[in-house]
Structures are given as C-alpha cells and as structure tokens.
Amino acid sequence: MRPLRLSAVTAAATVAALTAVTGCTEKSSAKGGDGVIEVTATDTTCEVSKKEFPAGHVELAVENKGSKVTEVYLLFPDDRVVAERENIGPGTRQKVTAEVKAGDYRIACKPGMKGDGIRQDVTATGTGKAVEHDPRLDKAVAAYREYAQEQADATIPQAETFAKAIKDGDIEAAKKAYAPSRIGWERTEPVAESFGDIDPKVDVREDGLEDGQDPEKDWTGWHRLERSLWKDGKLTDHDSALADQLVKDLQDWRSRVGRAEITPTSMANGAKELLDEVATGKVTGEEERYSHTDLVDFKGNVEGAEKSYELLKPVAAENDPALAKELDKQFAALNTLLDQYREDKNGYDFVSYDKVGKDERKELSDAVNALAEPLSRLAAAVVK
Template structure:
C-alpha cells in the first residue's frame, strides 16, 4: 500500500477541483494523436491534448518538479484506469493504457499526497478495436484469479479477526500475515475502486486529514507495538471483515484490460520497492517478506497470462522478464524454510547488504516490466 490514496470524489467535485488547481492544457509535442504528453511540476499538471481517440493511448510523462509524483488516469467516479507511481524529479515514464470512449481525469500528485492536480480529458470515437482473442482470455483468467484471491482471503481474515476479538494476542499475530496474502497478490485491482484500500491497508503516515485509522496496519500496531488488544481493536476487527467483504463482492465488477493487467504488475513491483524493501509496510510485525512474495506472485500471474502475446510482439523482453522473475524468486527463497512455505525470515533480521540485494533484484525486474503493457499491443521493430 502506497503512503496515501486519492479520495473518492463525485464528478462534479472533480470538475471543480480542476478549475482551481492549476491544471492547464498545452500544445502537443507528440508524434501521434494517441500520445498524451503529461508534464508534472510541483504546482501544475499539463497535458498535450484534452481529446484523443478511444483505444490504446500512451502517456509520455515528465516530472519537471522537485517532488516525487504519481500520475493517474481516472474514471469520473475516481476509479483508477491506470497509474504510475514514484516518478522522480527530472525523470520520464511511459504508460500504455486502453480506454473506451468517455470522460476521464488525468491527475498528477506531487509529493504523492492529496487529491492531485487534475485535468479533465475525453476519449472520443466508437468502441475500442477488437482485441486478440488470447488477450480476452487472459483478462477472463485474471478476473477469475482476482476473485479466487478475494474468496480465499475472507476465511483467513475471519480467523485473524476472531483471534483479535477473543483477545488472543499470539493467535492474532500468527494469523495476521496469512490473512494479507490474497490482498497483496491482487492489490492493483483492490486499489482501482479507490475507497476500499484506505479503509483496510493504510499506514499511519498515509492518513489524510480527518481520516480515521482502520484496517490491518492499525491492528498490527496494537499487536506488536502496544502488545495489547483493546475494546476498540475488537470493533476494528469487525470493520475489517465488513470492508474486505465489500472488496470480495466488488472484485468481479472491476474494469480490467490487458494493459491494466500489465501496468498492475508494474505497480506491484513499485509496492515492493517503496514499502517492502524499505521495511515501512510492516513496520511493527516485520512480516514484509510475506507481502513481498505475494506481490511478486501477483505480478508474475499477470505476466504469465499475457506472455503468449508479448512473446510474439517482443521476444527479447519476454526473455529478460523470465530471467529476472526467476532471479528474484531465487533470491526470496533464501529467506524461507522451503519453496512452498510462507514462513519467511523476520525482516528486522535482514541486514542492509541483503536489503540492497533485494532492492537491486526488484529494480532489475521493474525496468523491463514497465514495458509489458506496450508489448501486448505493439510489435517491436
């Protein structure tokens, strides 16, 4: 879970926010009507065009500000179409997305906080061109996978909640990490709804003004740092199950495309790089490597489903991705009892040199993975 999330706004509120936050349109420098240049600064979010053809589009993002930023394409109700996190000052990123005709918002988030600087845009024309049937099959298989993960999470989360409500500190600690695996495998789908993630997976430093801290990490703090279970914690355990049940019921309604699968795989690696490798995600329980492995598994699932088409379009990329996934999984295996176990080394026992090695492995995979979305829609030259 990244430090903060975009709050859910009505379309009217989005329009009002756009009017006051400095989002402006600039002249296009792109070579194609399907390329949208996005220039982010600390106070502006400039886009090269407000209208573009429905179908596959590319965001060519440049951060000219002094802060790390994120860029989102959002539906009018703030569900996420696609996103790219952790775009450092002076760096560029490219993101390929598939959009249907309709209204959208492009949002830049300097400092990765708040609702972002927003620009309303519009995809025009008829329906998106017919996809390769293999990609439709990949989307269907991934949708089934996401639902299976949600269905499997609920019983584990209920075990965790039951231990909390019983006041059994040790049982709750034992049930905590397993209850998060399905969520971590499919986190981009859960995040796409906008309102569920801040309820169940926010950290203390990710709270927005006036937001009550709920969810897994609030309970994690009680179990490991406070070393006691309060009456409020028992209420929060019930709330966690209510919110996760909401997620389970909504997973099947998520908007999923081949490019969102590919971008979601990259987002999972970003989650590892910014939360798990640093030890910030599970700062009390130190179960970061469980989340780390689940994120990698989720990314690899998306990749495996898209691989047949990507291999035809960009064989060299697939060769590199196979290599880097294997290398990172081998590295992770060093920290668990066996290859089928989620009994990982407590992350506070992992030294700086080993953390650097894990970080290097994530970065080596993340770079080629950022090209997967383009590879499922465009043949390499």
C-alpha cells in the first residue's frame, strides 16, 4: 500500500501550464540514447531531458538532487501506473526500465513521497506496434496474468468471510479472517495499484488520506476495519457498511485484472515495488499498526515478487547469469529468515510483529535490502 496516492490532473492541461504551476521544466539537451530520459528531481522541480521519445523500451535515468527522499512515476494520462521507483534518496541515482506503446504519458516526481507530484507531459512516438518479445517473455506475461487473476479470484471468498464476521459482530472471527483476506492482494499489489483508484479505497492507512479527507467519513477499506477490531474493540453499523463496500471494491478489482497493462518490464518493476512495500511498511510495522499481522503481508509481498522473477528467470538468467544467481541466493535467504517466524510449518500464521525485537527487525530489513538491490536490475536484464 502506498502511503499516499497521486491525484488526477486534467488531461487538458498544457505543458506550459504544468511548467508554470508545478515548477517542472525541460532540460535543454538530452543525454544517452533515444530511449533514455534523464530525470533530475529536486525538492521543487522535476526536469526531464526530452518530451518525446520512441515507443518501445524506455529507461528513466533518475537523479535526486534534492534534500528529500523522492519517488518517480511514469503514468498514463488517467493516472494508471506504467512504472515507478520509490525511495530514491538524496544524492542517489536509480534507473527504471519500462515498455511503452505510442501515446501520451506523464512523468511525475514526488519529493518527500507526498502530494500530487511535480509532473511533466511526455509523448512516445511511433506506430504503436507492440515490442517484439522473446516468446518466453510472452509466455511469462500470460502466466503472470493468469496468476494475478487467480489471486484476485481467491481473495473474494476470503473477503466475504471477513465481511460476514464484521456484520455478525463477531470480533474474534473477524480478527482471524483479516490477514488471510489480504494475501492475494499483497501478492499482486502492483497490478492492483496500477489502476490508480482502487488502492485508496481498500488499502489506505489513516496517514495516507488526502488533505481534507475526514477519517470518520472518507476512510474505507481493510485498515479502517483493522482499527475498529484491534484499537476500538467494537463494531458498529458503519463497520458493517464498510465491510460490504470492501467486498464490492475488491470485486471491482477482480473484474479489471484481465485488462491490466502487463509487460515483462512491468512484472520486473512490480517485483521491486513489492520489496519497496516491505521496506516502507512491513518492516517498520506501520502497515498493520493495530493487528500486528505485518509478517503475513510481508510473506505475501515476497511470494509475489518471487513469482514474477521465476517467470522471467529463463530470459534473465541467459542475459545476466550473475544476477540470476544473486537473486536465487537472496530470495532463499529472505524466505529462510521469514520461516523462522512461522507459527505453523506451511501456513500463514506468523508471530505477532509487536513481538519481533529491534535487532530482529534490523535483520529482516537487511535481508530485504540485500534482495532489493539486485531485483532493481531485473527489468534491464530481461530486455538486453
């Protein structure tokens, strides 16, 4: 779950208006090849080296010259996410490889990882023909789409069980059903988040609400119900209505999965995004601050990332054997570490995260970081 979502900007806004309003400016000359866009982020600007580039594989070469941690997004005009990279520290560089068809897009920088983002309109030029893939990559995309649909399908009955317990006023049954209802979502979160409007409805935390939103009126989804169950210790008619809305919103998500934009690079970038989710929400204990079921979410994120990698591995291992070897090693190490916190051998009952000490959290964080770095290079490996 992203702490804050990018809000929509009207499609009719001109480049000049964006520049005037947001401080987003264009560099005078481009660096690198035709498919490379240099993105320079500061605390107040988001400079891009070019506003037009050929459709196909594009690389965002991001440098954060600001004092705040930032995020960079490549977006469709309606705010669906093509690719993103979070947690870009001051003075650091990141590369994001994506696949785009001809059309209009936006690049957005989010200094401090808050607010609407500083945006720039850009255009991919060309015929709009699909990129020619290695047939193994097309097979990987098809398999991943099937996997994402399976996870969405499996989530609905789990969510319905959770909602029924809420409406029955059965707090203990609802607590038991809460974490299992989230596993399918956590495994495929980048696909769900790519739609833009579903994540804020079902998975936002209170501190992720937009300015002006009322937590008592506008906050919906799992974490609002989590607060009722674990912090408030009571369920109301409003909670029953929220439970019904959660199921409805998740059914909407399930109906859209088949139309999601999925490419080999989006799969690879999505795997990295899942590790970012772990680093920024699960390891810190912020995600499940009332239920302390963070390790269930943690495991779901890791499983989803590993699924993407395993499907892409035949090509990645051929193009970059050393990278594949490192990823195999780091996935195994992280899974072994997580298994130490299981309360059953094969299921999803994990130790309550408030029982995990500071040193153990540091160990988990180090293992996530050790995997995240090579995983950030997976997208480039599959398009070599």
